[in-house]
Amino acid sequence: xxxxxxxxxxxxxxxxxxxxxxxxxxxxxxxxxxxxxxxxxxxxxxxxxxxxxxxxxxxxxxxxxxxxxxxxxxxxxxxxxxxxxxxxxxxxxxxxxxxxxxxxxxxxxxxxxxxxxxxxxxxxxxxxxxxxxxxxxxxxxxxxxxxxxxxxxxxxxxxxxxxxxxxxxxxxxxxxxxxxxxxxxxxxxxxxxxxxxxxxxxxxxxxxxxxxxxxxxxxxxxxxxxxxxxxxxxxxxxxxxxxxxxxxxxxxxxxxxxxxxxxxxxxxxxxxxxxxxxxxxxxxxxxxxxxxxxxxxxxxxxxxxxxxxxxxxxxxxxxxxxxxxxxxxxxxxx
Amino acid sequence: xxxxxxxxxxxxxxxxxxxxxxxxxxxxxxxxxxxxxxxxxxxxxxxxxxxxxxxxxxxxxxxxxxxxxxxxxxxxxxxxxxxxxxxxxxxxxxxxxxxxxxxxxxxxxxxxxxxxxxxxxxxxxxxxxxxxxxxxxxxxxxxxxxxxxxxxxxxxxxxxxxxxxxxxxxxxxxxxxxxxxxxxxxxxxxxxxxxxxxxxxxxxxxxxxxxxxxxxxxxxxxxxxxxxxxxxxxxxxxxxxxxxxxxxxxxxxxxxxxxxxxxxxxxxxxxxxxxxxxxxxxxxxxxxxxxxxxxxxxxxxxxxxxxxxxxxxxxxxxxxxxxxxxxxxxxxxxxxxx
Amino acid sequence: xxxxxxxxxxxxxxxxxxxxxxxxxxxxxxxxxxxxxxxxxxxxxxxxxxxxxxxxxxxxxxxxxxxxxxxxxxxxxxxxxxxxxxxxxxxxxxxxxxxxxxxxxxxxxxxxxxxxxxxxxxxxxxxxxxxxxxxxxxxxxxxxxxxxxxxxxxxxxxxxxxxxxxxxxxxxxxxxxxxxxxxxxxxxxxxxxxxxxxxxxxxxxxxxxxxxxxxxxxxxxxxxxxxxxxxxxxxxxxxxxxxxxxxxxxxxxxxxxxxxxxxxxxxxxxxxxxxxxxxxxxxxxxxxxxxxxxxxxxx
Numbered sequence: 001x002x003x004x005x006x007x008x009x010x011x012x013x014x015x016x017x018x019x020x021x022x023x024x025x026x027x028x029x030x031x032x033x034x035x036x037x038x039x040x041x042x043x044x045x046x047x048x049x050x051x052x053x054x055x056x057x058x059x060x061x062x063x064x065x066x067x068x069x070x071x072x073x074x075x076x077x078x079x080x081x082x083x084x085x086x087x088x089x090x091x092x093x094x095x096x097x098x099x100x101x102x103x104x105x106x107x108x109x110x111x112x113x114x115x116x117x118x119x120x121x122x123x124x125x126x127x128x129x130x131x132x133x134x135x136x137x138x139x140x141x142x143x144x145x146x147x148x149x150x151x152x153x154x155x156x157x158x159x160x161x162x163x164x165x166x167x168x169x170x171x172x173x174x175x176x177x178x179x180x181x182x183x184x185x186x187x188x189x190x191x192x193x194x195x196x197x198x199x200x201x202x203x204x205x206x207x208x209x210x211x212x213x214x215x216x217x218x219x220x221x222x223x224x225x226x227x228x229x230x231x232x233x234x235x236x237x238x239x240x241x242x243x244x245x246x247x248x249x250x251x252x253x254x255x256x257x258x259x260x261x262x263x264x265x266x267x268x269x270x271x272x273x274x275x276x277x278x279x280x281x282x283x284x285x286x287x288x289x290x291x292x293x294x295x296x297x298x299x300x301x302x303x304x305x306x307x308x309x310x311x312x313x314x315x316x317x318x319x320x321x322x323x324x325x326x327x328x329x330x331x332x333x334x
Numbered sequence: 335x336x337x338x339x340x341x342x343x344x345x346x347x348x349x350x351x352x353x354x355x356x357x358x359x360x361x362x363x364x365x366x367x368x369x370x371x372x373x374x375x376x377x378x379x380x381x382x383x384x385x386x387x388x389x390x391x392x393x394x395x396x397x398x399x400x401x402x403x404x405x406x407x408x409x410x411x412x413x414x415x416x417x418x419x420x421x422x423x424x425x426x427x428x429x430x431x432x433x434x435x436x437x438x439x440x441x442x443x444x445x446x447x448x449x450x451x452x453x454x455x456x457x458x459x460x461x462x463x464x465x466x467x468x469x470x471x472x473x474x475x476x477x478x479x480x481x482x483x484x485x486x487x488x489x490x491x492x493x494x495x496x497x498x499x500x501x502x503x504x505x506x507x508x509x510x511x512x513x514x515x516x517x518x519x520x521x522x523x524x525x526x527x528x529x530x531x532x533x534x535x536x537x538x539x540x541x542x543x544x545x546x547x548x549x550x551x552x553x554x555x556x557x558x559x560x561x562x563x564x565x566x567x568x569x570x571x572x573x574x575x576x577x578x579x580x581x582x583x584x585x586x587x588x589x590x591x592x593x594x595x596x597x598x599x600x601x602x603x604x605x606x607x608x609x610x611x612x613x614x615x616x617x618x619x620x621x622x623x624x625x626x627x628x629x630x631x632x633x634x635x636x637x638x639x640x641x642x643x644x645x646x647x648x649x650x651x652x653x654x655x656x657x658x659x660x661x662x663x664x665x666x667x668x669x670x671x672x
Numbered sequence: 673x674x675x676x677x678x679x680x681x682x683x684x685x686x687x688x689x690x691x692x693x694x695x696x697x698x699x700x701x702x703x704x705x706x707x708x709x710x711x712x713x714x715x716x717x718x719x720x721x722x723x724x725x726x727x728x729x730x731x732x733x734x735x736x737x738x739x740x741x742x743x744x745x746x747x748x749x750x751x752x753x754x755x756x757x758x759x760x761x762x763x764x765x766x767x768x769x770x771x772x773x774x775x776x777x778x779x780x781x782x783x784x785x786x787x788x789x790x791x792x793x794x795x796x797x798x799x800x801x802x803x804x805x806x807x808x809x810x811x812x813x814x815x816x817x818x819x820x821x822x823x824x825x826x827x828x829x830x831x832x833x834x835x836x837x838x839x840x841x842x843x844x845x846x847x848x849x850x851x852x853x854x855x856x857x858x859x860x861x862x863x864x865x866x867x868x869x870x871x872x873x874x875x876x877x878x879x880x881x882x883x884x885x886x887x888x889x890x891x892x893x894x895x896x897x898x899x900x901x902x903x904x905x906x907x908x909x910x911x912x913x914x915x916x917x918x919x920x921x922x923x924x925x926x927x928x929x930x931x932x933x934x935x936x937x938x939x940x941x942x943x944x945x946x947x948x949x950x951x952x953x954x955x956x957x958x959x960x961x962x963x964x965x966x967x968x969x970x971x
Contacts, residue, residue: 041821152957156950158901160908160921161942164928168939172932227444230401234439235510236432236462239424245458249449268816272905276928287909290821302817324449325494 034306035087035299039080042295070096083299092303093296097289102300106282110304112182113270113281116203119196124204125259128211129248135212136219137243147212154209159269163202163276170198180278199277203269207262211255218251219243226250249323256323260316264309267301347374347413348518348550349398349435354410354420356390356397367393369574370410375518375550380541382553382565382582384597390574391554395520399435400427414518433463436511440523442503446495452506453479453491459513478509482539501532505539512543519544520552525560537564558597562586570594573633576652580659590659590666593634632664640665704958708951715948719767743936750940753923754930755916759937762918763944769830769919770948773903774896776834781841782892788842789849790880793857804850810843819902823911833912837899848891852884886963893956897949904945920945 054062066072071079086093092102135147171179177198183191223229223243232242270283278284282301289297321327356368368390375381383391396402398412398419412419414434419427439445447455456475460466466474472491479487482505495503504524511519521540525533541564544551553565561568561582568585570578570593578591589595600612629636631646638645645664652662743751743759750759792803822836856862856879865879900920906912907921915922920941927937 041818152950152953156897156953157946158904158942158949160905161924161945164924164931164938165942168931168935172935224403227439227441228447231437231439231445231507231510232447232458233401234399234431234437235459235513236428236430237458238428238462246447246450250447265816268905271816271820272909286817287820290817326448326496 031303031306031310035084035303036080038299038302039076039083039295042290042293042298043076072096079295083296087303092300095289095297096294097292097297102296105285105297106300106304109280109282109285112184112279113274113283115185115192116196116200116274116279116281117266117270119193119200120204120207121259123200124208124211125255127204128208128215128255131208131212132215132219133243133248135216136223136247137239139220144216147216151209151213151216154205154207155213157206159202159206160272160276162205163199163273166198166202167276180276182277182279195277196279199273199279202273202276203266210262211258214258215251215255218254219247222247222251252323253320256316256319260309260312263312264305267305346376348377348379348415349375350411350413350416351394351398352411352413354394354397354412355408356393356402357407359405359407366574368397371571371574371576373569373576373579375552377517377550378544378548379567380544380551380553380565381567381569382555382561383569383571384555384558384561385571386556388573389571391571392522394571395437395522395552395554399431399437399520400424401431401437429463432459432511432516433514434516435518435520436514436516437520437522438504438507438511438524441527442500442507443495443527445507446503448495451492451494452498456491456506456510456513459510463514474513475509478513479506481512481543482506482509484509500528501535504528504532504536508536508539508543512547515547516549518550518552520554522554523556524553526555526557533560540564558594559601570597575633575649575662576660577634577663578659578661579652580661584659588656588659590655590661591663592638592640592665592667595667632662640667704954705962708955708958711947711951712955715767715944716771719764719771723761723764740934742934743940751934751936753926753937757916757918759923759940762923763920763941766918766920766923766941767944767948769913769917770900770903770945773830773834773837774900777837777841777899778892778896780834780838781845781895782888784838785842785845786849786888789846789851790853790884792846793850793853794880800850803846807843807846807850810840816902816905819906820909820911823906828911828914830913833903833906836906837902841895841899844895845888845891849884849888852887853880856880856883886959890956890960890963893952893959897952897956900945900949900952 054066071082074082083093090103092106094101095105098105131143131147131150135141135144138144167179170176177194179198182195185192226247229242229246232246233239237246267283267286270281271286272283273279274281274283275287282304285297286301288294289301351374352372354368354371355366358365358367371390371394373381383394385391393402397406397408398414400419400422402408408420410420414430419430446452453472453475456478457468457471460471460474461468464471476487476491479491484490484502484505490498490502495506498506504527507524519540524540525536528536537560540551543549553561555561558568558570562585565582568580568582569576570585570591572593578585578589578594580588585594586598589598629646630649632638632641632649635641635645642665650662650664652660654660655666740754741748741752743749745751748758748760750763752758753762788803788807792800819836819840822839823832826832826835862879903912903919904921904924907919908925910922910925912921913919915926923941924938924945927934927939927941931938
């Protein structure tokens with residue numbers, strides 16, 4: 001018994017590390033795949049950066065001149081290879097439009113986007129857990145019906161519509177938050193949060209709707225179908241504790257999966273929301289970069305998001321292991 | 335009958351169930367899971383309720399503890415130490431659950447929270463009714479593990495359910511049930527999911543604990559052999575009703591109800607010749623009746639070898655035809671018409 | 673042994689469906705189906721037939737003299753925009769665009785994606801893996817970015833928007849159809865059909881398609897809503913329907929500039945978009961619940 005248990009403890013630490021290691025290895029092919037696909041798409045589109053920079057009135061000779069300057073005349077593979085090579089050295093290239101170092105651009109803009117998304121995520125998850133628990137306490141009760149209406153609204157509203165409505169109500173009419181503009185965290189924390197609240201809400205509300213719906217359904221399912229819930233009730237445990245200590249931890253798996261899955265779609269949300277609020281994040285320049293065929297900038301943004309998505313999925317896996325000891329300790333008894 | 339009245343009836347029965355009925359609203363038709371069940375459990379006694387799945391045996395016990403889903407309609411009376419349980423609010427019933435009446439369930443793999451340590455789950459049971467510190471509860475949990483003969487209880491108490499064997503998990507369930515020294519322990523198919531050897535061990539453990547703690551024990555099972563081996567009194571249920579009730583010895587020597595007899599014959603025996611087909615309760619329709627569509631008359635009539643026209647016409651009442659032995663049959667075995 | 677028991681203990685929930693909605697009796701579920709369905713049908717007819725039947729001012733080329741009229745002005749029930757176009761008319765025509773794009777993209781997705789998914793699940797093996805990988809790549813890619821790129825590259829037009837969005841509709845339907853077919857394959861009646869010699873096309877048309885259709889249809893309804901929002905997003909960014917042709921998305925974008933002065937320029941198209949998508953979602957949900965047990969396991 002002693003030997004077996006000791007062996008069990010030792011094995012327990014490894015699976016987590018092994019899992020992490022395995023996952024990190026998958027980062028590279030995914031990154032390659034995503035960046036390659038982006039490169040392909042950008043190059044398939046008609047037109048190029050030189051054309052965009054010089055405008056419609058430029059002569060073909062001028063365009064060609066600029067193309068040579070920007071290395072755009074080299075074959076596809078060479079360009080991709082160069083960029084990839086640069087990536088391994090940590091050099092993401094320079095913007096074709098502004099000439100700025102892409103890393104520098106990202107360095108300036110990423111913190112804004114990161115803070116915005118973090119704000120949105122934390123808010124949406126916390127609120128979702130809160131509302132889902134309240135709703136699941138009494139299925140088809142008052143809180144539950146409210147949660148369904150709220151969820152349905154959040155699922156049906158377009159983020160850009162929500163953003164504008166929020167601006168109108170809270171900025172134009174009530175003057176609680178600024179309609180546009182951004183104050184950095186270091187300058188003024190309070191103004192920083194206020195400038196990010198409306199855009200974060202526009203992003204968070206649809207997420208919150210989906211999360212609440214899923215979590216509520218999972219919790220209710222646990223409460224109604226699982227035997228250990230009956231055991232807990234038979235012990236005389238209070239209903240709130242049964243809900244929060246027993247049902248909730250076992251219901252989080254679906255939510256975690258969904259959150260990790262959703263991260264990729266946030267690129268799109270950010271690309272629309274940031275310009276509306278004039279936030280100096282990466283989303284704001286994504287569309288213009290696509291328009292200008294500024295490949296290095298687009299690739300840079302894509303790389304960052306791809307890494308974040310992969311890391312998020314890795315984090316999700318680790319969270320599964322934390323929540324479910326069956327994953328952590330692989331040994332199962334006879 | 336069914337309103338919680340303030341008066342306490344003086345009776346020496348620990349649990350006094352009278353005309354308990356449980357109905358579930360179904361799609362259009364109601365499901366009569368329990369159809370007028372009455373029995374008594376006395377302190378220190380072991381009562382077995384035997385029946386097929388769908389007979390209502392589990393539903394009737396869960397009804398008493400208030401563990402049925404919200405849609406269930408419960409009428410009748412169930413008094414624990416004289417106090418009416420039917421109709422109490424969930425909060426009021428919680429005082430009884432675990433403290434006075436405890437339950438052990440069938441499948442310990444699914445009945446324990448997979449993400450919570452075993453010791454914590456026992457400690458939770460302790461703290462549900464006793465105002466003790468977390469540390470104290472933890473210590474009590476270890477003591478309880480020792481009580482149910484789990485070796486190395488300190489080590490076991492920080493493990494998770496999936497790290498334990500089936501038999502050990504069931505012991506943990508028993509430890510949880512005993513946390514507050516209940517007066518009545520209901521074992522709902524507690525040994526069905528275990529192998530035969532472990533079954534015997536668990537049953538012996540239950541009897542030992544019963545003697546030690548002076549508990550009443552209710553065994554719910556489909557296994558008539560188990561009931562005979564361990565119970566004082568046996569109740570046989572079919573389609574939501576009690577069809578026969580007697581002290582164990584009497585039941586096994588002088589069975590009356592054809593259903594009970596068929597159950598006897600269905601117990602596999604080693605003495606039978608090899609390769610002989612196992613006897614089943616045949617008849618048509620195979621299997622227990624649809625509880626939402628019970629036929630008039632005796633519910634067992636469609637499958638009964640002795641059924642006659644009066645059986646199909648009217649349901650026989652449950653009556654005490656001999657001292658201590660009740661049955662509900664127009665044409666009982668060994669006795670002609672009642 | 674305890675087989676009937678779970679059913680007894682959970683009688684009110686349809687099996688396999690997370691209890692997302694109350695199982696109402698009598699009028700309630702019907703209302704959840706007919707109210708949104710009625711609204712959608714009414715809106716559809718209004719958008720496509722009203723301008724034909726009733727004289728309505730043109731959605732473009734309005735006179736600058738008429739600009740900026742507030743709602744409920746005579747002759748302009750929703751007012752006019754800064755260029756003088758009648759908002760009501762623009763809403764109707766914009767609605768045409770939304771319905772056209774929504775329905776076409778979903779139809780393409782359903783037809784091609786559905787077929788791919790069913791084929792992948794039915795054939796299994798290498799074909800399944802190949803198809804699934806391809807679908808997964810598209811699902812993994814940030815949809816909006818690609819749609820933006822395609823729409824921008826091809827130039828703004830309704831047809832290009834449809835193509836750009838169809839690229840995402842197809843993999844989504846493919847995945848759903850594949851999943852549905854896989855679960856279907858495990859059902860015993862499918863085995864019976866296989867054993868009795870049903871093969872290939874007959875198997876697909878007679879057995880598979882009718883049984884996954886409910887699931888695909890509810891997914892379609894929800895999908896139309898998503899497509900409408902995406903089309904709105906593209907138009908909002910100037911990459912969808914080229915102005916001055918009206919689209920609810922571009923109307924919202926235009927209205928953004930004057931949001932303080934005349935918020936209704938934003939609010940009216942937003943309200944229509946929201947109402948349409950909500951109706952689609954509620955209807956899709958209600959139908960999904962109604963059809964939750966396609967195998968008809970009565971108990």
